Amino acid sequence: MVTRDHTIPLRVVIKIIENEHKISPLSIEKLQAILDENIFYTTITKEEDGLLRSKKLTSQMPQGYYDEQDHLYQKWNARYIFAGINL
Known part of the structure; x- marks a missing residue:
């Protein structure tokens, strides 16, 4: 079984x-760019979904996603790398 x-x-x-809105009011174009860059799906197995759950990554990114010094910084697939899921 797989899930999106x-x-x-x-x-x-x-x-x-x-956070972007705190810096300056968002234009429609800026909002659209944020959505386009950050909203997409990955198809994973139920077992892989269980790995994300076990790492408490169902609704958050790993800490390294926010740390400029970390290899996961701003990587779209940071949760999967952290959980050991190969895409």
Whole structure:
């Protein structure tokens, strides 16, 4: 069995939008760019979904996603790498 997974969890996308809006009001074009860059799906198996759940990554990115010094920094597939899922 497989499932479609929000590659970057929606909670994370919402936080990105909120943070950008704190810097300056978002134009429709900027909002569209954020959505286009961050909302897409990855098809994973139920077992892989279980790995994400076990790592508590169903609605968040691993800490390395936010750390400029980390190899996971801003990588769209950071959750999968962290959980040991090969795409």
